[in-house]
Amino acid sequence: MTSESTKVAGTVAARPRPRPMPAMRSRWRARWRRDLPLVLMTVPAAGFLLLFHYLPTLGNFLAFKDYNPFLGDSAIEAMFLSDWIGFGNFQLLFEDPLFWSAVRNTLGITAFQLVFFFPVPIALALLLNSILSQRLRGLVQGIIYLPHFFSWVLVVTFFLMMLGGDGLFAHTLRDVGLRMPNVMSNPDTFIYLVTSEAVWKDVGWGTIIFLAALSSIDFSLYEAAAADGAGRWRRLWHITLPGIRPVIVLLLILRLGDALSVGFEQFFLQRDAVGAGAAEVLDTYVYWQGIATQNYGIGAAAGLFKGVVGLLLILAANRVAQRFGEQGVYSR
Amino acid sequence: MALPFQDAAANRRAFLGLAGLSALAVAGCTSTPKGGGTSTDVNKIDAILPKFKALEVGKPDILVPPPAASGYLSYPSSLVDAITDKPGKGGGVIKVTTLNWGTVPPGLGSNKYLGSINTELGVDMDFSINDGNTYADKLTAILGARDITDVLVAPSWNTNIPRFPDAVQTLFEDLTEYLKGDAVLKYPMLASFPKEAWQGSVWGGKLAAVPFVNDNPFAWALFYRKDILDAAGLGPAKTADELYQLGKKITKPDQGVWAFSDITDYVQMIFKVPGAKGGWRVEGGKIVNKIETPEFMAALEFLVKIFKEGLVHPDLVGSKGADASQLFNSGKIVVQQNGLGAWQSALREQLKINANYKIQPMKVFSHDGSASPLVWGSADPIFYTFIKKGLGKARTEEILACLNWCAAPFGTKEWELRQYGVEGVHFTRGTDNVPKTNDLYNNEYANQFTFLSGRNAAVTGGSDTPNYVQDYTTWTKDAVKYLEPNPWAGVRTEDPVKLSQLNTPTQDLIKDVVRGRRPLSDWPTIVADWKKNGGDEGRDFYAKALPN
Incomplete structure (x- = not known):
């Protein structure tokens, strides 16, 4: 039972119970009638998962084949007609130093963003939560959500127009006789650049879940604490943060599961600017070495590797969270 | 919050798992x-190969040795109606995948240029136009998924992608029976393509595509803004050092120039780096x-210098998304390789505009x-037009008839309609007969x-591009002499x-x-790695492929 479903079950239990039916069948029908709207609401999401996540997952067996897409009468048939080669694709993958360099870059960026990106939306949500005027709050939220809907091409171009050698800052600094430091094409500072871009783009969007969690904290707790003389910081530390801790832990675990994905377009676009040494991440590696050269087997192997590592990280993080008395993503 | 040891334990397990996997691989359970x-x-x-039959329509005024195109200085006052039958036989919309460098025009139904030609053809052709710069990536994806349209255009420089010959055999119609020998005479415009072009269209012993006759064998030219250099009292470079000096003089970051x-490619040409088959030569x-x-x-060494001294526009250094042609046209860069x-x-x-x-x-x-520069290029057909396999004889013939219509040469009504659109809608005719195109044309033509x-474009132009024909042929007449021979x-x-x-990692390096x-x-180390990682394998491959 996951914590999510326990919660749902809780709310269901609070509804007026249908009268107990003697026959199994009619009880089932009654429940069906009662839950139909809920089921209908989840159908699109379940369909989406099935079509775009579970079905493609079946294709993972290509990682163990020398896939030639032009065998047989269709692309599906080609999957089955291609030769089994065991772990050959993995062997090539693990022998390639460029693969490990991509893994290193990806993990480095994940670790960095875990420290310098992950907490930012929490802080921002706390700030937003303290704005009392609903209109002002709505306005700020609207503005900070907006960049989430920009494509990466726009975001990178925007940064280039601001911070590039021909950008606004460079020209302003030049007018007063200063030199703009090289920001856009410096591999050493690339990790700060991509993190800033990611923060600019997604920090507002990231606050949504935290704001929802904040709104569920019982307000009377604050009143009681204030009456007992607790200051602003103590209330934050003893009420607010514990209140949203399950959500923070949940998101942290999910983020760890995604440790090997840090995005694609952002790195694809800026790759030449800082070189593959800094900008090659696992997804761009798969693109260049798997898709662009029709080596789908290698691509599938890298994808499977990514999935397995992600799963192990989720399991580990979940366990750690449970040791600390949190619910985590699921429980046994 | 996280216990470091727990994580490490999990990671160690994962790592051991991987190590075990590698050991398995080494143990030979795998290939x-x-x-x-x-x-x-x-x-x-x-x-x-199809039989060659010449078409006699117009004679060029400026002859340039092939494969470069000759130039026409005057525009014929009366055009020939070369094709009187409608090629369309009512077979429904023909879907076409093609490419272009530029903005995507309006599609079928809202594009008068498409509409007027489709009326002429008697069948609708509907285009899906892809970005020419990233077409190779798109091509690998659609071929791999076998998600192809009735007609597909592929440029010759994209046809060396892995498994392309397999794709041709599996996905595209064998045109041999339709076109070989006298059969091609049914399509007189296609019959006038030279033999060399058809040779290029053979895959696996079969005629697999209609070629686009090469009239522009040159890989690159180094364009400069003559108006800007003239104003600065400067001229084009004649040596590498002059090019560098020119760059130093013209770069003015405070003015945004x-x-x-x-x-990178053009500088290699200047230094006579080999370019055949992606950079191989016989020594x-x-x-x-x-x-x-x-x-x-x-x-x-030269490139390091110009990048280090900031002579290349920072936007182009900073992002793949920046558009060099746009910067060139707006005068923010003065010299462009194109x-x-x-x-x-x-x-x-x-x-x-200006x-x-x-x-x-x-x-x-x-x-x-020195007197003998080197020019990269290729005499292969520029594009290949493939027809999807299994459309049936009638449909394939209908499509070939449409291609025949499109291949009408300079001097015919069909050529003018294909190249300039409809008089009064897309262009007006000047006193010299030359069509002068308008904004609608620029918007709709891609x-x-x-x-x-497949028809090589005639080099021709009027008052809307003054002196273009002379300038173009002057450059090509000179450059064609220095085309690098391809072994x-x-x-x-x-x-x-x-x-x-190895291609992408080498480009990265x-x-x-x-x-x-x-x-x-570091370069010698990089070359040593390259040899080890597949470079030497490539060398053996090209040694074997070399015709004696």
Whole structure:
């Protein structure tokens, strides 16, 4: 039972119970009638998962084949007609130093963003939560959500127009006789650049879940604490943060599961600017070495590797969270 | 919050798992994917080629040695109606995948250019137009998924992607029976294509595509803004050093002006780096790749200098998304490496915005100004037009008849309609008879039927692109003399997988050195790695493919 479903079950239990039916069948029908709207609401999401996540997952067996897409009468048939080669694709993958360099870059960026990106939306949500005027709050939220809907091409171009050698800052600094430091094409500072871009783009969007969690904290707790003389910081530390801790832990675990994905377009676009040494991440590696050269087997192997590592990280993080008395993503 | 040891334990387990996996691989329970790599000598295939039958329509005024195109200075006052039958036989919409460099025009139903030609054809052709710069990536995806339209256009430089020959055999119709020998006479316009072009269309012993006759064998030209250089009292460069000095003088960051686009390829040409088949040459019986040559080192040295001193526009250094042509046209860069094909349309469009706009390609030169520069290029057909397999005889013939219509040469009504659209709608005719195109044309025309046609474009123009024909032919007449001979001419190659996988990492390393992220002194190590990781395999492959 996951914590999510326990919660749902809780709310269901609070509804007026249908009268107990003697026959199994009619009880089932009654429940069906009662839950139909809920089921209908989840159908699109379940369909989406099935079509775009579970079905493609079946294709993972290509990682163990020398896939030639032009065998047989269709692309599906080609999957089955291609030769089994065991772990050959993995062997090539693990022998390639460029693969490990991509893994290193990806993990480095994940670790960095875990420290310098992950907490930012929490802080921002706390700030937003303290704005009392609903209109002002709505306005700020609207503005900070907006960049989430920009494509990466726009975001990178925007940064280039601001911070590039021909950008606004460079020209302003030049007018007063200063030199703009090289920001856009410096591999050493690339990790700060991509993190800033990611923060600019997604920090507002990231606050949504935290704001929802904040709104569920019982307000009377604050009143009681204030009456007992607790200051602003103590209330934050003893009420607010514990209140949203399950959500923070949940998101942290999910983020760890995604440790090997840090995005694609952002790195694809800026790759030449800082070189593959800094900008090659696992997804761009798969693109260049798997898709662009029709080596789908290698691509599938890298994808499977990514999935397995992600799963192990989720399991580990979940366990750690449970040791600390949190619910985590699921429980046994 | 997280217990470091727990995490580490999990990671160690994962790591051990991986190590075990590798051990399994080493133990021989497994084999690596096959390496690919095929070559065919198409010089040896004559029996299946279509018969050549010349068309007599118009004589060029300025003759340029082939494969470069000749020029027409005057426009015929009366046009020939070359095709009177409607090629369409009511077979429904023909879906076409093609490419272009530029903005995507309006589609079927809201595009008068498409509409008027489709009326003429008697059948609707509907185009899906892809970005020419990233077409290879798109092509690998759609071929792999077998998600192809009735007609597909592929440029010759994209046909060496891995498994392309397999894709041709599996996905595209064998046109041999439709076109070989006298059969082609049913399509008189296609019958006038030279034999060399058809040779290029043979895959696996079958005629697999309609070729686009090469009239622009040149890989690159180095364009400069003549108006800007004239105003500064400067002229085009004749040596590598002059090019560098020019760059130093013209770069003015405080005015937002930089000298160059990314001219990495052109600089290699200046330093006479080999360019055949992606950079191979024969040196006294040995096959050598460009990155192993001293010429390449010299080119790298020059490139490092111009990047280090900031002579290349920072936007182009900073993001893949930046548009060099746009910066060039707005005068933010002064020298751009580009294909000759972009010349006329840029001139036509920019003259409407800026009456002073003048561009010229620099006369080809070598680094030391010596008399024998080197020009990269290829005489292969520019594009291939493939027809989907299994459409049936009637449909394939209908499509071929449409291609025949598109291939009508300069001097015919069909050519004018295909090239300029409809008089009064897309262009007006000047006193010299030459069509002068308008904004609607610029908006709707994207080489849709042109890239399908196979017909080399006639070099012609009027008052909307003044002096273009003379300037173009002057440059090509000179440059064609220095075209690098290709030892593998007529040999179709599909690179071994290892070599094509080496492609991106090598490009990355060249960029790393050129942009100063790695010292030039690392180059020998990089070359040694390259040899080990597939370079030598590529060398053996090209040695074997070399025609005796």
